[in-house]
Each structure stands twice: as C-alpha cells, then as structure tokens.
Amino acid sequence: MTRIRFQQSLENLKEKLLVEAGLAEQAVQRAIEAYRKRDLSICELVSRGEIDINILEREIDQAALDLLAMEQPMAGDLRFILSVIKINAELERVGNAAKTISERVRHMERMAAAELPVNIPRMAELASEMVRMSLQAFIEADAEAARSILTMDDAVDAMNKAAFKALIKVMEEQSHLAPQALNALMISRALERVADHATNIAEDVIFWVLGDDVRHHKSVNLLQQQQDKGETSA
Amino acid sequence: MGVGIEVTNLNAWYGANHALQDINLNIPANHATALIGPSGCGKSTFVRCLNRMHETIPGARATGTVRIGDLDIYKDIKPVEIRRRVGMVFQRPNPFPTMSIYDNVAAGLKLNGYSNRHVLDEIVERSLKNSALWDEVKDNLKKESGASLSGGQQQRMCIARALAVDPEVLLMDEPASALDPVSTSKIEDLIFQLKAQYTIVIVTHNMQQAARVAEKTGFFLNGRMVEFDSTDKIFTNPSDKRTEDYITGRFG
Numbered sequence: 001m002t003r004i005r006f007q008q009s010l011e012n013l014k015e016k017l018l019v020e021a022g023l024a025e026q027a028v029q030r031a032i033e034a035y036r037k038r039d040l041s042i043c044e045l046v047s048r049g050e051i052d053i054n055i056l057e058r059e060i061d062q063a064a065l066d067l068l069a070m071e072q073p074m075a076g077d078l079r080f081i082l083s084v085i086k087i088n089a090e091l092e093r094v095g096n097a098a099k100t101i102s103e104r105v106r107h108m109e110r111m112a113a114a115e116l117p118v119n120i121p122r123m124a125e126l127a128s129e130m131v132r133m134s135l136q137a138f139i140e141a142d143a144e145a146a147r148s149i150l151t152m153d154d155a156v157d158a159m160n161k162a163a164f165k166a167l168i169k170v171m172e173e174q175s176h177l178a179p180q181a182l183n184a185l186m187i188s189r190a191l192e193r194v195a196d197h198a199t200n201i202a203e204d205v206i207f208w209v210l211g212d213d214v215r216h217h218k219s220v221n222l223l224q225q226q227q228d229k230g231e232t233s234a
Numbered sequence: 235m236g237v238g239i240e241v242t243n244l245n246a247w248y249g250a251n252h253a254l255q256d257i258n259l260n261i262p263a264n265h266a267t268a269l270i271g272p273s274g275c276g277k278s279t280f281v282r283c284l285n286r287m288h289e290t291i292p293g294a295r296a297t298g299t300v301r302i303g304d305l306d307i308y309k310d311i312k313p314v315e316i317r318r319r320v321g322m323v324f325q326r327p328n329p330f331p332t333m334s335i336y337d338n339v340a341a342g343l344k345l346n347g348y349s350n351r352h353v354l355d356e357i358v359e360r361s362l363k364n365s366a367l368w369d370e371v372k373d374n375l376k377k378e379s380g381a382s383l384s385g386g387q388q389q390r391m392c393i394a395r396a397l398a399v400d401p402e403v404l405l406m407d408e409p410a411s412a413l414d415p416v417s418t419s420k421i422e423d424l425i426f427q428l429k430a431q432y433t434i435v436i437v438t439h440n441m442q443q444a445a446r447v448a449e450k451t452g453f454f455l456n457g458r459m460v461e462f463d464s465t466d467k468i469f470t471n472p473s474d475k476r477t478e479d480y481i482t483g484r485f486g
Contacts, residue, residue, distance in 0.1 A: 003483040072442055074469050074481040211471030 006071050010080065013063050017084055017091070020056040021135045023049055024091040025128065027098035028194055032124040034105045035187065038113075043102035053095035060088045076208075083208035087138065090197040090204070094131060097190040097197070104183040104190075114180045117166040123159050123191045126152065130198035137202060143209040149202035150214070156195035163188040236433030237303030237402045238263040239284060244298035246279050246288055253279045255457045257298070261450070266425050266434040268448035268465065270441060272485065275454040277437045281405045284435065285320035286313040302403060318346060321396030321432075325408040327388035329380035335362075335371050338380035338391055342399040357398050364431075365394035366424050386417025393424065397432075404428065406436040410443065422447050441481055445469045453477045 027049050034042035064085045067073060073081055130152050137146035163185065170181040203215050239261035246254035254276045261267045269277040282288040283296050286307060300307050307316050329338050339358045340348075348354055358375070362368040367390040371378070380391055389409060396404060406425070410418040425434055425447045438444050444451050445465055452462040453472070461468065461477045472478050479485045 006483070074441065074483075075472055075478045077482045078470060 003071075006067070006073075006077075009063070009067055009071070010077065013060065013067065013081070013084055016056060016060050016063065017087060018135070018139065020053055020060065020088065020091050021131075021138075023053050023056070024094040024098070025131050025135070027053065027095050028101075028124065028128050028131065031098040031101035031105070032121060032128075034102050035108075035120055035124075038105065038109045040106060040109060043106055046098050046102035050095045050099045053092055057088055057092040061085060064088070079208045079211060083138075083204040086204045087201050090200050094194055094197045097194045100190045101187050104187050108180060108183045111180055114177050116170065116177070116181060116184045118163040118184050118188055119159070120184065120187055120191070123156060123163070123188060126156050126159070127191045127194040127198065130156070130195050131201070134198045134201040134205065137205045138208075141205070141209050143206045143212075146202040146205040146209075147214075150199055153195050153199040156192055160188050160192035235402070235431060236264040236429070239403065239433065239435070240299075240301040241284075242299040242301075244280070244283060244296065244300060246276075246283055246296040247294065248279075248291065249293040253457050254283070254296070257459050259452060259459060259462055261433065261435060263433050264429055264431070265450060266429045266436060266448040267450040267452065268444035269435065269437045269452050269454060270439070270444050270481075271454035272480065273439075276457040277452075277454045278407055280454065281322075281407055281435055281437055284403070284405055285317050285322055287317070287322070289313075318342070318399045319401050320403040320405060321399065321401035322405040322407070323389070323393050323396055323409045326412050327385060327392050329383070329388050329391060331379065331381040333380055334376045335378055335380050335383070335391060336375040339394045339398050342395055346399055358394075361394040361398040362391075364397050364428065365390045366420060366427075367391060367394060384417070386413050386420060389413060389417065389421060390424065393421075393428075397428075401432065403433045403435065406434065408437055408439060411439065418443070441469070453480060455480070 027046050030042050030046050030049070033039070034046065064081050067081055071077075130149055133149050133152075134146065137143070137149065167181040167185045167188070171178040200215075203213075206212055206214050239259075241257055241259040241261070244254060244257040244259075245252065257280060269280065271277045279288060284300060284302070284307075288294050288296055296308070298308075302316075302320060305311050307320075330341060333341065336358055339361055340354050343354060343357060348357070359368065359372075362371065367387060370387060371383070371391075380388065383391060389412075393404075393409075410421045413421065422443065425436065428434060436444070436448060448465045450462065451465040451468040453460045453468065453474075453476075455476055461472055461474045463473070467473075468477060469481060472481065476485075
C-alpha cells in the first residue's frame with residue numbers, strides 16, 4: 001500500500017461525513033419526536049443541531065476540495081470524493097428538512113390538538129429508515145443495498161400524495177382545521193424530501209462503487225424509449 | 235492526414251528479455267492515444283516498434299504485425315521510409331547543436347533528398363508554424379543555433395523537424411517531462427491541434443497529461459497491455475483492478 005497520507009485523508013473524510021450523517025439522522029428523529037409530543041424543547045435541540053450540521057458541511061467540502069487540488073485523485077478515489085461532496089449536500093438538506101418540521105411543530109403547538117388523516121410517524125419511520133439504510137450502504141460500499149433503497153422512495157411519495165389529498169379535503173370541509181392541516185402538509189412534504197435525499201445518497205453510493213450513473217433513470221429511460229420509437233417510425 | 239495503426243500479436247525482446255508480450259491494439263487515426271504504465275513496463279519499447287527503432291538496438295528483435303495505414307511495416311517497407319512516415323519526438327529535446335534553427339528543421343528533408351531552397355524555406359516555415367514556434371524564431375532562423383533556444387522551444391523545434399518530412403504518425407516519448415508547466419502546456423496545446431492532421435501516440439508518466447491530451451489510453455504492465463479504452467473510462471472507472479491500483483497510486 002502506498003500513498004499513506006492520502007489514504008488517511010480519505011478515511012478522515014469518510015469519518016467526518018458519518019458524524020454529519022449521524023447528526024442528520026438524529027435531527028429527523030428528534031423533529032418527529034417533537035411532533036408526537038408537541039415538545040418545544042426538542043424543537044430547540046433540532047435548531048441547535050442544524051448549526052452543527054452546517055459547520056460540518058463546510059469542513060467536509062473544504063477537506064474534499066483540498067484533496068482534489070492536492071492529490072489529483074483518479075478512478076475510485078475520484079468517484080469517492082465526488083460522492084462525499086454530493087452526500088454532504090444531501091445531509092445538510094436532511095438537516096434543513098428536520099428544522100422545517102420542528103418549525104411547523106412550533107406553530108402547531110400554539111393551536112388546539114386535532115385529529116388529522118395523515119400518519120406522520122409512519123412516514124417519518126420509512127424516510128428515516130431510508131436515510132439509515134443509504135448510509136449503511138455507504139459505510140459498507142454496498143451498491144446492491146443502495147439499489148434496494150431506490151424502490152422505497154415510491155412508497156413515501158405515495159404516502160405524501162395521499163396526505164396531500166386528504167389534508168386538502170380537510171381544509172375544504174373543516175376550515176377551522178386549515179392551519180393545522182397546512183402544517184401537517186408541510187411536514188409530510190418535508191419527510192418526502194428526506195426520502196428523496198436518501199434516494200440521492202443511495203444513487204451516489206452506486207456511482208462511487210460501480211461508476212454507474214443511475215440518477216433520473218425513469219425519466220431518462222422514458223425519453224430514450226420515445227426517441228427510439230421516433231427513430232423506428234421515421 | 236493521419237492513418238490508423240493496427241498491432242497484432244506483437245512481441246519484442248532485448249536478448250533473452252521478453253519485453254513485450256502479445257500486444258494487440260488498434261490506434262485510431264487522427265486521435266491522440268496515450269500509453270501509461272510504470273517504468274520498464276514496455277510502453278517505450280512498444281512505440282519504438284511502431285517505427286522499427288527497437289531493432290536498431292543490438293540483440294533486440296520483434297515479431298508480429300504492425301500495420302500503419304495499408305502497410306505492414308515489417309514486410310512492405312524499408313525502415314528509413316517508415317521513419318519518414320512515422321515521426322518521433324523524445325523525452326529530452328535533441329537539437330543538432332552546431333546547426334541553425336533552420337538547418338535543424340530542414341535536416342530530415344535534406345536527408346530525404348530535398349535541395350530546392352524555395353521548397354525548403356516553405357516547408358521549414360510551415361513546420362515551425364505547425365509547432366507553434368514560428369513567431370518566436372522567424373527573425374533569427376539562420377543566425378541562431380538550435381541549441382540556444384530554451385528547453386520548451388527546443389522541443390517544439392524538434393517537433394517541427396519531425397513534422398517537416400510530412401509524417402502520418404507522430405510518436406512522442408515523454409515529450410514534456412523535462413519541461414516547465416508553461417512549456418508543457420504549449421506542447422499539450424500543440425498535440426490538441428496536430429491530431430487533426432496526424433495520428434499521435436504519446437508515452438507519458440504524467441497521468442493528468444494523458445487525461446488532458448488523449449482520447450484513448452492504454453495501460454501497460456510487465457510487458458503486457460492490461461487495458462485499452464477511452465481515456466475518460468480509464469481515469470474514472472477502469473475495468474481492471476491493476477489499472478485502478480496504478481492510476482490511484484496504490485501500485486506496489
């Protein structure tokens with residue numbers, strides 16, 4: 001083994017990203033706990049935690065930039081560093097989504113409790129599981145595990161769509177619950193975004209491990225099929 | 235215009251040392267192709283087989299087929315004629331020290347029987363323009379010695395000398411390794427421009443240089459070609475672990 005210093009720097013970068021990942025995952029869990037308990041002290045923890053995530057995001061980007069400039073990485077190393085930069089941005093956005101949820105909880109706490117037709121804890125469980133699995137795939141450099149996450153996103157999307165429909169109905173039919181429903185809708189949307197970020201992380205893991213770009217595969221495949229059809233008919 | 239190079243079952247020896255083993259490779263016309271690999275891997279031997287310079291070393295020999303354009307260079311043509319069609323630029327610039335810049339560039343032409351002054355003037359000017367040196371030397375062509383130029387200028391003069399005989403292929407064996415970054419950048423720009431007219435094969439230890447100038451890259455190791463693919467594939471996602479280990483610096 002050569003390039004010991006470089007190898008050590010890559011390990012440090014990975015460790016830093018995992019610390020950020022832990023904070024992001026914790027932020028989502030805390031935000032949902034705050035939602036369930038309507039607990040403002042937990043909301044406060046989420047806000048403070050977001051600052052830590054932001055600081056780490058900058059440190060990781062700087063470390064990655066230094067490695068690109070100083071070491072001229074190639075092949076798997078280059079893909080790893082690019083993936084770290086992208087996962088770093090995704091984790092910061094997971095932190096943002098958690099903060100959005102906790103801010104909505106602050107608003108909801110001031111209002112009377114209401115039964116709403118949306119299972120936020122279940123959605124949160126699924127989205128958190130996706131984040132956890134995508135990071136596990138990153139730790140183990142497991143492209144297959146990462147691939148299995150891509151299909152889970154559809155379930156969260158479906159839950160968000162159903163929540164949207166049900167909550168709009170609440171707003172239309174029970175206008176006094178509209179503010180509560182609107183907050184719940186924004187939380188549902190934030191969780192759907194968390195699942196999207198987990199999906200993006202999984203795609204970044206696949207790119208790092210295999211060099212395959214699987215982003216936007218559905219739309220790209222559809223466009224390709226349409227072009228192929230066009231060529232055949234022409 | 236450049237022509238393609240088709241290498242089939244090429245083997246080369248230095249005495250008993252089997253330096254190149256079963257090389258099969260198609261080098262596309264009018265592209266730059268980079269050859270990378272650790273010292274002693276056979277990449278320089280390989281390019282020297284492409285203009286039959288390998289066999290000039292005592293005890294050295296080669297077998298197999300090398301087709302440059304339509305010609306099998308080990309059967310259809312004399313070595314001298316091959317070296318006119320396949321120019322070569324070396325690691326260190328090799329000006330003829332007692333000759334002027336003009337005579338350095340015209341040396342190959344004179345060897346090939348050119349004597350008409352007007353024709354020589356025209357080719358020397360064109361070659362120096364093609365090697366991006368003309369503007370820097372045009373006023374002192376016959377007054378200044380080739381050896382008085384800077385290292386980077388000398389290398390571009392040697393490229394002009396290689397281009398003067400109107401080759402189809404240009405072999406470059408670490409052409410910028412002895413040059414500073416500015417001169418290196420000029421040589422790389424030149425490669426970019428020259429491949430429209432010539433087929434270029436460049437041996438380099440500088441992987442960033444290979445990545446910058448070449449569309450195709452081949453990785454040599456222990457006398458064999460491990461991998462040959464588009465340069466972006468080689469440097470972002472090589473197929474062979476040995477290539478990955480080498481280009482990421484984990485070799486050995």
